[in-house]
Amino acid sequence: MAAQGGQDAKFFQRGKIQEFRAELQAAEAKDKKFTKRKTVLKKIVANITMGNDMSPLFTDVVQCLGIPLLEIKKMVYLFLVYYGRSKAEQIHLVIPSFLQDCNDRNPLIRALAIRTMSYIPIPVVTEALTEQLRHCLKDRDPYVRKTAAICVAKLYTADPRKAEKGGFVEMLRDLLLDSNATVVSNAVAALSEIGDRQDGVIFKLNLTVANKLLAALGESSEWGQIYILDSLLRYVPERHTDAELMAERIIIHLQHANSAVVLTTIKILLYLMNYMENRKLMDYICKKMGPPLVTLLSSGPEVQYVALRNILLIIQRRPSVLKNDVKVFFCKYNDPIYVKLAKLEIMYRLAREENAREVLAELQEYASEVDIDFVRKAALLDLIETKVTYVVQEAVIVIKDVFRRYPGKYEGIIPTLCENLDALDEPESKAAMIWIVGQFANRIDNADELMDDLTYTFMEEPVEVQLALLTAAVKLFIYKAQSDTSKALVHKVLKWATEEVDNPDLRDRGFMYWRLLAINPTVAGEIVLAEKPAITTDSDRMDRGALDQLLLHTGTLGSIYHKNPETFIRNAAGKALTDSPALNPLSRQVLVPLSRPNIPPAIHVPGPGPPPPREASVSPVPPTAKPAPPAPPQTGDLIGASSSADTLDGEGENEHESGEHGDEDSLASPSGSADPYANLDNAFGSYLADEPKPQADDHLTRLF
Numbered sequence: 001m002a003a004q005g006g007q008d009a010k011f012f013q014r015g016k017i018q019e020f021r022a023e024l025q026a027a028e029a030k031d032k033k034f035t036k037r038k039t040v041l042k043k044i045v046a047n048i049t050m051g052n053d054m055s056p057l058f059t060d061v062v063q064c065l066g067i068p069l070l071e072i073k074k075m076v077y078l079f080l081v082y083y084g085r086s087k088a089e090q091i092h093l094v095i096p097s098f099l100q101d102c103n104d105r106n107p108l109i110r111a112l113a114i115r116t117m118s119y120i121p122i123p124v125v126t127e128a129l130t131e132q133l134r135h136c137l138k139d140r141d142p143y144v145r146k147t148a149a150i151c152v153a154k155l156y157t158a159d160p161r162k163a164e165k166g167g168f169v170e171m172l173r174d175l176l177l178d179s180n181a182t183v184v185s186n187a188v189a190a191l192s193e194i195g196d197r198q199d200g201v202i203f204k205l206n207l208t209v210a211n212k213l214l215a216a217l218g219e220s221s222e223w224g225q226i227y228i229l230d231s232l233l234r235y236v237p238e239r240h241t242d243a244e245l246m247a248e249r250i251i252i253h254l255q256h257a258n259s260a261v262v263l264t265t266i267k268i269l270l271y272l273m274n275y276m277e278n279r280k281l282m283d284y285i286c287k288k289m290g291p292p293l294v295t296l297l298s299s300g301p302e303v304q305y306v307a308l309r310n311i312l313l314i315i316q317r318r319p320s321v322l323k324n325d326v327k328v329f330f331c332k333y334n335d336p337i338y339v340k341l342a343k344l345e346i347m348y349r350l351a352r353e354e355n356a357r358e359v360l361a362e363l364q365e366y367a368s369e370v371d372i373d374f375v376r377k378a379a380l381l382d383l384i385e386t387k388v389t390y391v392v393q394e395a396v397i398v399i400k401d402v403f404r405r406y407p408g409k410y411e412g413i414i415p416t417l418c419e420n421l422d423a424l425d426e427p428e429s430k431a432a433m434i435w436i437v438g439q440f441a442n443r444i445d446n447a448d449e450l451m452d453d454l455t456y457t458f459m460e461e462p463v464e465v466q467l468a469l470l471t472a473a474v475k476l477f478i479y480k481a482q483s484d485t486s487k488a489l490v491h492k493v494l495k496w497a498t499e500e501v502d503n504p505d506l507r508d509r510g511f512m513y514w515r516l517l518a519i520n521p522t523v524a525g526e527i528v529l530a531e532k533p534a535i536t537t538d539s540d541r542m543d544r545g546a547l548d549q550l551l552l553h554t555g556t557l558g559s560i561y562h563k564n565p566e567t568f569i570r571n572a573a574g575k576a577l578t579d580s581p582a583l584n585p586l587s588r589q590v591l592v593p594l595s596r597p598n599i600p601p602a603i604h605v606p607g608p609g610p611p612p613p614r615e616a617s618v619s620p621v622p623p624t625a626k627p628a629p630p631a632p633p634q635t636g637d638l639i640g641a642s643s644s645a646d647t648l649d650g651e652g653e654n655e656h657e658s659g660e661h662g663d664e665d666s667l668a669s670p671s672g673s674a675d676p677y678a679n680l681d682n683a684f685g686s687y688l689a690d691e692p693k694p695q696a697d698d699h700l701t702r703l704f
Contacts, residue, residue: 008042008046011039011042011043011045011046012046012049012050013043013046014047014050014052015043015044015047015052017054017056017057020040020043020044020054020057020060021057021060023036023040024037024040024057024060024061024063024064025060027040034067034069034072037064037067037072038069038071038072038075041061041064041072041075041076041079042075044057044061044075044079045075045078045079048078048079048082054079054082054083055083055086055087057079058079058083058087058090059090059093061076061079062076062080062090062093062094062097064076065077065094065097065101066097070106070108070109070112073101073109073112074112077112077113077115077116080094080116080119080120081116081119081120084116084119084120084122084125085120085121085122088122088124091120091122091124091125092124095124095125095128098113098116098117098125098128098132099128099132101113102114102117102132102135102136107139107141107143107144108143110136110139110141110144111136111141111143111144111147111148113132114129114132114133114136114144114147114148114151115147115150115151117129117132117151118133118150118151118154118155118158119154121154121157121158121159126155126158126159126162129151129155130155130162130166133148133151133152133155133168134166134168134171136148136151137149137152137168137171137172137175138171142178142180142182142183145175145178145180145183146180146182146183146185146186146187147186149172149175149183149186149187149189149190150186150189150190152168152169152171152172152190152194153189153190153193153194155168156168156169156193156194156197160199164201169191169194169201172187172190172191172194173187173191175187176188176191176209176212176213177209177212181216181217181218181219181220181224182220182221182224184212184213184216184220184224184228185216185220185221185223185224185225185227185228186224186227188213188227188228188231189227191203191231192227192230192231192234195234195573196572196573197571197573198571198572198573199571203231203234204234204235204236205231205232205234205235206235207235207238207242210232210235210246213228213231213232214228214246214249214250216228217229217250217253222256222258222260222261223260225253225256225261225264226260226261226264229250229253229261229264229265229267229268230264230267230268232246232250232268232271233267233268233271233552233575236275236578236580237272237275237580237582238580238581238582239581239582240275240276240277240278240582242275242582243272243273243275243276243582244272244276244277244278244281246272247268247269247272247273247276247281247285248281250265250268250269251265251269251285251288253265254266254269254288254289254291254292255292259296259299259303259306259307260555262292262293262295262296263296263306263307263310263554263555264554264555266289266292266293266310266314266554266555267551267552267553267554267555269285269289270314270317270318270551270554271551271552271577273285273318274548274577274583274584274587275580275582275583275584276582276584277582277584283320286318286320286321287320287321289314289318289321290321290322290325293307293310293311293314293321293322294322294325294328297328297329301335301336301338301339304335304339305336305338305339305342305560306555306559306560308329308339308342308343308346309342309559309560309562310554310555310559310560311346312342312345312346312349312562313542313547313550313551313554313559313562314551314554315346315349315350316349316541316542316547317547317548317551319349319350322350323350323352325350326347326350326351326355326358326359327358329343329346329347329350330343330347330362331343331344331366344366347359347362347363389423389425392420392423392424392429393423393424393425393426393428393429394429396417396420396424396429396432396433396436397428397429397432399413399417399432399436400432400433400435400436403436403439411440411443414436414440414443414444417433417436418437418444418450421433421450421453421454427461427462427464427465428464430454430461430465430468431464431465431467431468434454434465434468434469434472435468435471435472437450437451437454437472437476438451438468438471438472438473438475438476439472439475441472441475441476441479441480442479442480447476447479447480448476448480448483448485448486448489449485451469451472451473451476451486451489452485452489454469454472455469455473455489455492455493458493458496459496459500459501463503463505463506466497466501466503466506467505467506467509469493470493470494470497470506470509470510470513471509471513473486473489473490473493473494474490474513474517476489476490477489477490477517478521481521490517493510494510494513494514496510497509497510498510498511498514542562543590544586544587544590545590545591545592546592548576548577548587548590548592549564549574549575549576549577549592550562550563550564552575552576552577553565553575557569574594575594576591576592576593576594577591577592579591
């Protein structure tokens with residue numbers, strides 16, 4: 001194979017269409033063994049691979065389809081896959097050859113023909129494919145059957161109604177019980193692809209079929225195992241024992257060498273655990289899932305990152321999986337930055353009282369790293385003593401959050417923070433330090449001097465820092481109302497904020513503070529110094545229902561982005577836990593409902609038994625009725641018509657209400673005038689935007 005590959009490298013040279021056409025025509029005369037035509041076709045395929053347009057050779061290449069040589073047929077069919085869709089007016093020339101090859105004695109040629117036809121979603125090809133596909137799904141050779149199974153998914157993409165009317169989905173379902181494991185896995189893959197479409201059929205498994213798929217698991221290829229395991233998400237256990245027995249059958253696949261198989265197995269085990277009752281078995285499964293996940297961290301950095309992002313989800317739902325393995329996530333000197341940051345996030349989630357000392361010591365080591373972004377994530381209190389600027393700044397930001405998380409504690413470190421005030425030059429860290437000074441102004445002896453220094457560059461600071469300075473100055477004045485320095489400082493800052501700053505948020509806050517202090521300083525103090533709710537470390541934890549939903553996408557892009565695929569993949573169908581008698585109560589409380597929009601109407605396939613009842617017509621106007629005469633033009637008619645159309649498309653249930661009352665009640669202005677803003681002339685009185693004027697109490701309530 002290597003020698004052959006080296007010989008074929010000479011074909012990758014840019015050629016001209018006229019030269020290739022001339023060579024193909026010349027080869028027809030003396031080419032009994034088809035050697036010359038094979039060479040020319042290799043050149044053409046090489047040029048296609050290089051990105052050169054070879055579509056003008058369509059008729060010339062298609063003539064080679066009658067050559068009874070598999071290697072040539074493969075190249076011609078590859079050409080058709082590339083250009084068949086763009087040559088709709090000439091594709092009829094190939095149909096007879098397609099039909100002939102579909103009935104060839106060689107199963108490879110039969111499969112090749114049916115596969116190529118499924119890649120050309122043109123009506124004339126799809127029509128010819130339908131009958132041939134029906135025969136190939138029942139072909140005696142498993143290679144043809146497994147290829148035909150994938151072709152059903154292609155047919156469904158091209159024409160869903162034809163695939164459903166032709167009974168191809170039912171034929172795929174029958175292939176789930178095929179004696180060949182590869183056929184079974186391909187049938188599962190096709191049904192999964194159809195079921196994952198928002199407009200596709202709903203693919204569910206019962207216990208009998210699920211057990212049949214598990215029986216085929218051992219004989220399947222790696223990717224076949226992934227498809228079969230993933231399909232088990234479509235099985236909803238009705239009894240606890242069903243889920244427990246199934247988990248015991250698939251847990252052995254945690255030892256597989258393929259990382260995708262391991263992650264898919266973990267996904268199914270996590271799914272089945274929602275339907276289990278045996279606590280000992282669940283603990284055993286969690287214990288068995290740990291080593292395979294740790295093993296994935298010995299792979300390359302890309303696989304490591306995928307594993308780490310999945311581990312981050314898993315430990316939020318099942319912390320016991322890796323509760324004793326925090327050391328595994330200590331960073332190595334040669335780890336890429338994205339791996340280090342992912343490990344760091346897992347480390348703090350696994351940190352407990354028993355391992356806190358080890359974790360803190362490790363974090364302190366990271367402060368000497370070369371990578372600044374990584375150090376910022378690892379830095380904390382003792383690291384302020386290093387006097388390294390970026391370490392000190394990140395430590396101040398974190399300490400501010402610590403003060404908010406644990407009110408009334410650790411205030412003894414405030415003097416140390418104040419000593420490093422000059423080291424702060426980034427907006428976030430400076431704003432954090434200003435918040436600390438303002439919040440604890442009653443405990444910092446020289447708070448007024450510090451604030452005076454900080455406000456010296458008020459006009460040059462970014463808005464984030466200006467907002468912090470404004471609030472801190474007001475807090476300082478409330479704490480030290482008798483101090484002349486604080487009085488002068490707050491007056492100066494309020495004057496800057498309301499007269500010399502262009503930012504509307506800053507001006508509005510300045511006016512608000514000024515009015516509060518002017519009306520009633522006591523009330524202003526109570527409002528500004530009111531105890532804020534302590535922040536929690538749960539803010540970055542996912543909601544239990546969302547986490548259960550996201551774990552159904554373990555091992556996919558969704559588990560890396562930590563987003564459900566339907567949010568970033570067009571037409572992807574969502575997944576969620578399904579309620580059943582076996583579902584545990586906590587999972588039932590946080591079930592996420594799923595909607596499947598754009599589902600096509602039910603298709604009734606003729607068969608034995610009584611005909612299905614006809615559905616009542618939903619058309620509001622009989623087909624024979626004449627259209628109503630147009631209404632006389634009135635104010636809002638055009639808007640009302642647009643609103644009605646939107647309702648018909650989007651809401652459905654309220655279409656009659658919108659049609660009857662939308663124009664008269666919703667769109668008419670209170671005064672009956674054509675201008676909906678006619679009554680707003682005096683709504684704002686003589687209020688000037690920049691004038692310090694007291695406002696109504698309810699407005700102040702809204703601001704707070």
